[in-house]
Amino acid sequence: xxxxxxACAVESxxxxxxSPDVILIALDTVRWDHTxxxxxxxxxxxxxxxxxxLPGAVTFTRAYTAASWSLAAYASLFTGLDALTHxxxxxxxxxxxxxxxxxxVFSTYGYQTAAFASGPHLDQANGFSRGFDxxxxxxSFSPLTPQIEPALAWLESARQQPAPYFLFVQGYDAxxxxxxxxxxxxxxxxxYDGDLHLGRGQMRTKECRVVNTRACTPSISALQRLRGEDVxxxxxxxxxxxxxxxxxxxxxxxxxxxxxxxxxxxxxDEAIIVVLSDHGKSFAEGxxxxxxxxxxxxxxxxxxxxxxxxxxxxxxxxxxxLVDVLPTLLDELEMVAPAHASGQSLRSVLDDPTQPVxxxxxxxxxxxxxxxxxxxxxxxxxxxRLTGGVWTPAxxxxxxxxxxQWRLYRHGSRAxxxxxxxxxxxSLRDAIAHWPDQLVADPDNINGAAGQDEELRKSLRQHxxxxxxxxxxxx
Amino acid sequence: xxxxxxxxxxxxAFADPAQDVLDQLDTDGSGALTLEELRAPNPWRMMKIxxxxxxxRIDLDELRADxxxxxxxxxxxMNHRAHKAGKQGG
Numbered sequence: 377x378x379x380x381x382x383a384c385a386v387e388s389x390x391x392x393x394x395s396p397d398v399i400l401i402a403l404d405t406v407r408w409d410h411t412x413x414x415x416x417x418x419x420x421x422x423x424x425x426x427x428x429x430l431p432g433a434v435t436f437t438r439a440y441t442a443a444s445w446s447l448a449a450y451a452s453l454f455t456g457l458d459a460l461t462h463x464x465x466x467x468x469x470x471x472x473x474x475x476x477x478x479x480x481v482f483s484t485y486g487y488q489t490a491a492f493a494s495g496p497h498l499d500q501a502n503g504f505s506r507g508f509d510x511x512x513x514x515x516s517f518s519p520l521t522p523q524i525e526p527a528l529a530w531l532e533s534a535r536q537q538p539a540p541y542f543l544f545v546q547g548y549d550a551x552x553x554x555x556x557x558x559x560x561x562x563x564x565x566x567x568y569d570g571d572l573h574l575g576r577g578q579m580r581t582k583e584c585r586v587v588n589t590r591a592c593t594p595s596i597s598a599l600q601r602l603r604g605e606d607v608x609x610x611x612x613x614x615x616x617x618x619x620x621x622x623x624x625x626x627x628x629x630x631x632x633x634x635x636x637x638x639x640x641x642x643x644x645d646e647a648i649i650v651v652l653s654d655h656g657k658s659f660a661e662g663x664x665x666x667x668x669x670x671x672x673x674x675x676x677x678x679x680x681x682x683x684x685x686x687x688x689x690x691x692x693x694x695x696x697x698l699v700d701v702l703p704t705l706l707d708e709l710e711m712v713a714p715a716h717a718s719g720q721s722l723r724s725v726l727d728d729p730t731q732p733v734x735x736x737x738x739x740x741x742x743x744x745x746x747x748x749x750x751x752x753x754x755x756x757x758x759x760x761r762l763t764g765g766v767w768t769p770a771x772x773x774x775x776x777x778x779x780x781q782w783r784l785y786r787h788g789s790r791a792x793x794x795x796x797x798x799x800x801x802x803s804l805r806d807a808i809a810h811w812p813d814q815l816v817a818d819p820d821n822i823n824g825a826a827g828q829d830e831e832l833r834k835s836l837r838q839h840x841x842x843x844x845x846x847x848x849x850x851x
Numbered sequence: 852x853x854x855x856x857x858x859x860x861x862x863x864a865f866a867d868p869a870q871d872v873l874d875q876l877d878t879d880g881s882g883a884l885t886l887e888e889l890r891a892p893n894p895w896r897m898m899k900i901x902x903x904x905x906x907x908r909i910d911l912d913e914l915r916a917d918x919x920x921x922x923x924x925x926x927x928x929m930n931h932r933a934h935k936a937g938k939q940g941g
Contacts, residue, residue, distance in 0.1 A: 422871060430864055521921040557923050558897050559872065559914065563890040573892075629918060632868030639865050 395540040395709055396684060397647035398482070400701075401634065402453070402546040403520075403627050404446060404495070407656030408676040410617075410624055413437070418564045420624035423632040424678060427651060432685030434729045436722070438695045439679035440750050441655045444743040447497040449654035449698070450504065450546075454478050456702030456717035459742040460811035464502065466744070467812070471503030476714045478702050479507030479542060485711055488534045488541040492523035495548055496836055508544070519555060520547030520630035528637040535643060543647075545634060549627025550657070554619070556626030563625060565618035572599075572612050574619040596660045609664070616659045645684050648708065652698060653677040667757055668785050671748045675741040683708070683726060690729035695750050696722060697739040738807035747811075749804040754797075756804040758782045869915035883908035 403424075410416050412425040413435055419425075428435040442452035448465035454477040455462050462468065462475055471477065479489045489507055494514035498504050505511040512526055527545045534541040549556065554574065562568065596613050603609070631651070638644050658665065658673035665673070679698065699719035706713040707721035725731065735752040742748075749756040759781050784794035784801050794801050876888050885908060891897050901909045901917050917923075 419875075422875075423865065423868065426864065518921075521919070521923070555923050557918050557920075558891050558893075559876070559889070559918065561891055563876065629868050629872060632865060632871060633919070635865040636863075636868055639863055644864060 392535065392646045393538060393540055395485075395487075397534075397540050397643065398487075398542045398705060398709075399638065399643070399647045399649045400478075400542070400544045401631065401649070401651045402450075402544070403550065403631060403651065403653050403678075404517075404546065404548040405551040405655060405657050406624060406627065406653035406678055407658075407673050408437075408439070408678050409672065410621055411678050412628075413678055413680070416621075418618070418621045418625075420564075420621045421628040421631075421678075423628045423635060424651060424680065427635065427649070427682060428680045428691075429689050430682055431689060432687055433680055433682040433689045434726050435689075435691045436679040436681070436696050436725075437691050437693050438750075439652070439677055439698060440675045440695065440739050440741050440748075441653070441677050441698045442741055444655050444674045444741070445497070446495060446654050447502065448742065450498055452699050452718075453652075453654065453701055454504065456699050456714065456719045458697075458699055458718040458740055458808075460740075460808065461716075461718055466742070470501065471506065473503075475716065477504075477507050478705065479544070481507070481702075481706060481711060481714070482542040483507045483509070485709075486539050488537060488539050489544075490527070490530045490534070490541070491544040491546075492527040492530075493544065493546040494518040494523070495546075495551075498546060517548040517551050517553060519549035519627065520545065520634065521549075523547060524630060524633050524637065527634065528641065531638065531643060532641055535641060547627065547630060549630055550620065550623040554623050556623055560622045560626040560629070562619065562622060564621045565615060568611075568615050568618070570611055570615060572615055574616065596664050613660055613664050620657065620659070647684070648705065649682045650680070650701060650705070651682075652679045652701070654698070666790060667783070668755060668790065671741075671746075671755065671757055674743070675748055675750075681722070681726060692725050692729045692733075694725070694733040695737045695739050695752055696720075697741075738804050740808045740811075747808065749807050751804060753787060754800055754804060755785045755787060756782060756794075756801060757785070867911075869911060869918055872918065873911055873914055881908075883910045884914065 406421075408414055410418075410420055412419050412421040413428055414437075427433060441449050442457075443449040443459040443465065445465065448459045448462075451457070451462045451464035451471055452459055455471065455475045456478075457475060460466055462471065464471055479491070483489050488509060490510035490512075491505065491508045492512045493504070495517045496515060498513070499515075500511065500513065505513070510530060512523070514522060523545055527543065531541075531543060534543070596609055596616065599609055599612055600607070635644070635649075638647070638649075654677070656672075656674045656677055658670045660670070660673075677698070679696065679701075681704070697719055699717070700722050701719070703713045703717050703719045704722040704726070707723045708726070713721075720737075733752060737751060739750045740747060741750070745759060747756075747758040782794055782801055782805070783792050784797055784804075785792060873882075873884065876884055876890065878888055879885070886894050886898050889897050889909075898907070898909065901913050903913055903916075
């Protein structure tokens with residue numbers, strides 16, 4: 377028995393070389409409150425829960441993305457810059473060469489680098505392939521499925537080389553067009569008996585068969601446009617959210633395939649593994665969701681960082697941002713971070729996740745028309761108003777968003793208190809004082825469609841992105 | 852020695868994910884999915900596509916073959932409640 381106990385003692389993981397390998401996995405469009413890391417009603421992400429329970433893992437329970445859509449969000453993840461600083465999706469058409477990316481830094485330090493990604497936003501034309509020796513990209517919004525085997529094959533090859541590696545894998549499993557296998561399609565709501573049919577990027581109703589399909593992106597607001605503001609859509613709202621849960625479960629299955637393969641290759645305890653989502657998702661407006669709920673749905677995302685370690689798994693409740701990922705990884709690997717990075721290293725939290733939360737962060741997130749700044753106690757929300765109403769590219773008018781109207785909420789409260797706490801408003805606005813007052817809304821900037829072909833524009837429009845053709849009004 | 856090795860073989864952190872899905876849906880614990888366990892609007896069609904050996908049960912290999920396939924096939928056309936229109940088995 378003693379022999380057995382001695383032989384079975386937990387061993388510290390050993391690195392493959394002098395520097396740890398790094399695996400970054402992005403599950404697109406996963407909001408925190410629907411994952412198994414939160415108190416969600418469905419077990420949507422059992423694999424992610426399992427990763428978070430491994431020794432060496434730290435779950436950041438209040439991680440916010442820098443932007444609500446992939447183009448701007450991945451730019452922030454890759455550069456460590458907040459959304460209006462890198463400007464991609466707002467004022468820039470592609471990543472500026474003066475803003476080094478995570479892959480470029482790894483490459484400079486001799487890492488092998490590879491990306492397996494998809495979608496029209498994470499495109500080479502927008503600068504996202506910079507720094508990757510291997511770049512495998514699907515043009516469509518595809519799930520992880522087609523990336524898993526190539527990524528694992530690359531991993532096996534990279535492990536034969538002495539140099540450390542950085543592997544990035546990304547998929548749109550929980551994003552329209554929801555191409556998950558049917559086993560997942562309604563696994564959490566088999567009892568639903570309404571006439572709303574979801575799947576493969578469409579929301580089909582009797583009405584939808586006779587109106588334009590662009591309105592068929594799953595959303596309560598689209599249904600309200602079809603059926604009227606006064607119709608009770610509670611069942612439909614629940615069904616859309618549950619269908620989203622099924623898509624999350626499908627994505628988690630693919631995450632399981634990936635981590636299963638990583639473990640089989642012996643890489644699980646050699647690499648720093650980061651799993652996150654670039655942004656969340658909101659299906660509801662009006663009476664089904666207020667603006668604080670919507671902000672949480674869009675910006676609050678899962679973030680799990682697992683280091684090769686025997687330290688007990690932990691959760692940390694401080695406010696952090698996905699722009700912290702770059703400085704954290706570079707700090708962990710003792711590399712020099714780009715001087716411009718907006719984020720902060722979370723290495724001290726990884727070293728000691730029992731440390732208390734300090735109320736000294738103000739984390740900004742952006743949509744084109746709205747901003748949110750989170751701190752431990754407060755949330756500041758600002759709307760940018762589109763001046764001029766309807767815009768057509770054929771006209772000489774340029775759509776401009778601004779100025780911003782601010783509202784302040786204490787977390788957990790629906791009461792707007794900006795008048796009572798002007799000093800808090802001023803303090804949180806300092807976090808984005810460097811952002812421009814007005815935004816010029818060029819559709820090519822917003823969608824990363826500059827220099828792209830009409831097929832891409834068509835794909836973006838089909839998925840509800842604003843890529844208007846001449847004569848088309850803005851939503 | 853063999854016992855010692857067995858005792859010390861670590862459990863994988865991430866076991867077969869297809870088995871996870873099967874376990875989640877296999878409410879009767881039979882090790883395969885029956886029509887009643889398929890949580891889909893049109894389980895008859897799903898069974899027809901996945902049940903390659905036509906034994907009215909979807910076993911682990913049949914399930915995995917569908918889950919890992921790209922592009923997916925069973926997602927298509929599965930969103931219609933055909934049974935409501937009396938098209939059972941369609």
